[in-house]
Amino acid sequence: MLGKQAFLRHSVFPQAGGTRSTRPSVIRRRGTGLASIWRYLLAGLGLAALLVGVLAVVYLTAPQSAQLAGPDLSRTKKTDNGLYMASFVPERGVVRQGELESWLLTLKTKTGASVERAAIAISGGMPQHNHGLPTSPQVTDYLGDGRYRIEGLKFTMSGWWQVRFAISSGAGSDTVLFNVVL
């Protein structure tokens, strides 16, 4: 950004201030070559200013919350050893901060069959804060079609959470880890 003095010096010198009345003769004496150098200079400065201006507009209007590439936030995943497909939905639609909430966890086998009577243990925490989940969520209901209600989840802090389900059924034991960023 140019200061006022520098701005006058660099960009409007030929027309500036008291020289205005003598401008035609000056230009005539120096010839068109010099004049076009000034034009090029001015045009160059103009383009530079345009560039800075455009960048400024882009920078100032773009959302500045662009997050760095974070953890995988998908809600449907193959379990670690590939035994199951697991997916969850928060029962109220969205994961909220600071309230007890329940999720529906749906388990299918590799062939797409519903997983019945699975034993599910839930753990997790915040990997960056050295602590586990603030509550002990549990499976409280089996709703059929491989769907299990998980109650007692609570995300008290903003940041990166992990929820791990350890699943055990006739098809074998496997685990799956979901990331939640609040």
Place this chain on the structure above:
Amino acid sequence: MKRLFCFLALMVAVILVGCGKSDFSDAERKTIASLALNTLPSLKPDTTNRFADVPAAAALGSTLFFDLGMSRDGTVSCSTCHKIDRQFQDDLPQALGVGRTNRRTMPLAGVAHDPWFFWDGRRDSLWAQALTPLENPLEQAGNRTAYAHYIKARFGERYERIFGPLPDFAGIPLNASPLGNDAERAAWNAMSDAQRDAINRVFANIGKAIAAFERSIEPAQTRFDRFALDLATGAEPKSDAVFTREEILGLKLFIGKANCVTCHNGPRFTDNGFHNTGVPPVADLPPDRGRVDAVAQVEADPFNCFGAYRDGDVSACGELRFMVKDAPELVRAYKTPSLRGAATRPPYMHAGQFSSLDEVVAHYAKAAASVRGTTEIHPLQLSDRERAALVAFLKTLSE
């Protein structure tokens, strides 16, 4: 040429305007808005206390809260430590009731929004909390039947209008409690189950009345809230809603590099959770392991949400039902306190370990190891200017 000049001038103007305009990114604005008091949800009904929003119960609760008669020797009330003109706290490192306790008195603004009570969460409802100091030998030091007799003698008519008939007091000892001295415990054990239940019910109702009163104590709007509201609505901040450069820097650090907002989040500046942040113990106090020892206490409390004195159904008991009972991070974990009004109520931490906000900020920057368990916090590089800015921002939550 003239057009080019105009264009240049316009661009310079755009740049200058842009530079002066935005102090906060979109993400910062969102976080700031989430901290403002106007986002505090209205108080949810407490279905475990069907008198929670009964005005007559709140009125009786307020009488009891300030009544010195609610103690063994007639010298201590709730308001002895929860002073009404001091944000309902006492400015002392450890509370002084009948004796000296081992914890700092907590302020009460917005307390009814809490899921857990005391620094370690050893009670799970506001009404169960209110009962605990009544029988603590270091606080009000009374006993259960003595309180029931006192209520009958002093407030019998008011009580019965709210809670229904008092029980038959024939054969009820003057002093008896499961938590009292040997004689009081023996007297309690000699009572019939029906008598104990009747007295417990009167005792629970004392807590429910006090809780009904405490629900009315809400946090007040501060300079920060006025600033945040103007920022959210795009209004030009006026008079004291204008933040200084130092306060803005402090706010940016609070929600950014200093990571304060990770736990001190939401309109009450607390996640309502328990954390070990390496706060040192106080030398002459008994060992204090924080949350890990509170788990058994809340489970054993006959006035907890699973107990016989809860109103409403068990669906209100989610916090207790899904409580973490055994995890290494519960060792020396204490509740995240609200920061509203904190600047004007030193000393800080669960036993008043730090006498100024400067000391608090220095503690979090250093992130020393915990004497037991593991601290969750990490060291921070903060310049003197940044530390002062954080303190300056915290003061805006008290103005």
